[in-house]
Amino acid sequence: MKSSRLLSILLLLQTRGRMTAARLAAELEVSVRTVYRDVEALHAAGVPLYGDAGHRGGYELLAGYRTHLTGLSAGEAEALFLTALPGPAADLGLGPAVAGARLKLLAALPTELRAQADRMSRRFHLDAPGWYAPDDDAPFLPAVAEAVWRGRVLDVRYRRWTEPTDVDRRLEPYGLVLKAGRWYVVAARPGGSGPRTYRVDRILRLTVTDEAFDVPGDFDLVAHWREYQRDFHARLYRGEALVRLSPRGLSRLTGAAARAAAGTGTREPDGWTRARVPVESPDRAHDQFLALGRDVEVLGPPELRALIAATARALADRYTGADG
Structure with a gap:
């Protein structure tokens, strides 16, 4: 294990340049003290590795040194x-x-x-998109990827969800993310407050300019995306519903609702499960629970129960009226 870790330190410094002990420790999932001991072991082995203290310090290999111990397991x-x-x-x-x-x-x-x-x-074959997700037409994806790679500013016409829907934006693209078969570009507006996330398939028009930009040195695409997902889910599920679910209804729940029902639901004597599940909005929850038909009973909040009851009455009137 230690020999593998020593080699990993060498390869990290060889590919990324100067790195602090804290950054190496985070990459290798060990303590900073362990990194110090490993660096001493590399010194003892004659590896030309040196370190500087201070804010811009860190460890670095002597210029021109490269290890050839790169065989794959x-x-x-x-x-x-x-x-x-x-x-x-x-x-x-x-x-x-x-x-x-x-x-x-x-x-x-x-x-x-x-x-x-x-x-x-x-x-093994990896197919990222979901079964029922249509293929998104993103004709500007190669151009966005080129701008990300070359560090070039984009002028785009973008379609938002809210009014005004079609807006012009000048973007500095920091990186691309593929999520569930859909491409997103993380980009900042020059002089703006920070990077935001845009769906590539919602770009209506695009020009790659000759204007160059630099991605901030402290920007981490993976960390940014992880934080974006946490914020997205926090904004998405703003309400909660109290429901009763039959065994079949429980098995048909998906996503956050399924996780909540499995984690906090209580089994009742008739075999149904009572649970509190997160919901996006009354309208969205109305559609979600109606899809479960007779396998769910919404107990609250009152406005959601009333909304579903009104739909159920309208459906009953429509079908009983057709018979008579």
């Missing part, structure tokens, strides 16, 4: 072939490049690893 080779998603790569215009890289990697592997990696690619 069997698990690493298999994992690499699982990361080659042909669909997203093609969306970005990188399909041929990914295919070429895969062939080169396969040819460079030892025979035993080549067989394992090839078997992995034949046994």
Whole structure:
């Protein structure tokens, strides 16, 4: 384990340059004290590694030093072939490049690893979009990806959910995220308060300018997206409903409602489950619970129960009227 960690420190410094002990510790999921001990071990082994104290300090390899201890383990080779998603790569215009890289990697592997990696690619296929999600037409995705890579400002015409729907925006694209088959660009407006998230398929018109920009040094795309998702869910589920669910209704719940019912629901003598579940809005909850039909009873809040009762009466009138 320690030898693997020492090699990881070398490779991190080789690929990323200067890094602090705290950053290395976070990457390796160890304590800062462990990093200090590992650095001492590398020094003792003759690795030209030096460190500076202070705000801009950190560890760095001597210029020109590179380790050649980069052989892949069997698990690493298999994992690499699982990361080659042909669909997203093609969306970005990188399909041929990914295919070429895969062939080169396969040819460079030892025979035993080549067989394992090839078997992995034949046994596993990753298809990111959901079953019922339509394919989003995002014709500007390759241009957005190019702007992200080259650090170029975008002029876009963007369609929002709220009025005014179609707006012009000047954006500095920091990064792209693929979520459930849909592409998002995280971008800041020059002089704005910080990066926001935009759906690429809602871009109506786009121009890649020659104006360059620099992504802030402290921006972390993964951390930003994680925080964005937390905020999104906090904004999304602003209400709560008290419901009773039959076993069939309970099995048909999805997402946050299913997790809440499974975690906090109580079983009643008739076999139904009473639970409090998060809801987006009365209208959205109305549609969600009506889809469960007779397998759910909404007990509260009163306005949601009244809304569903009114729909149920209208449906009853419509169908009884058709019979007589």
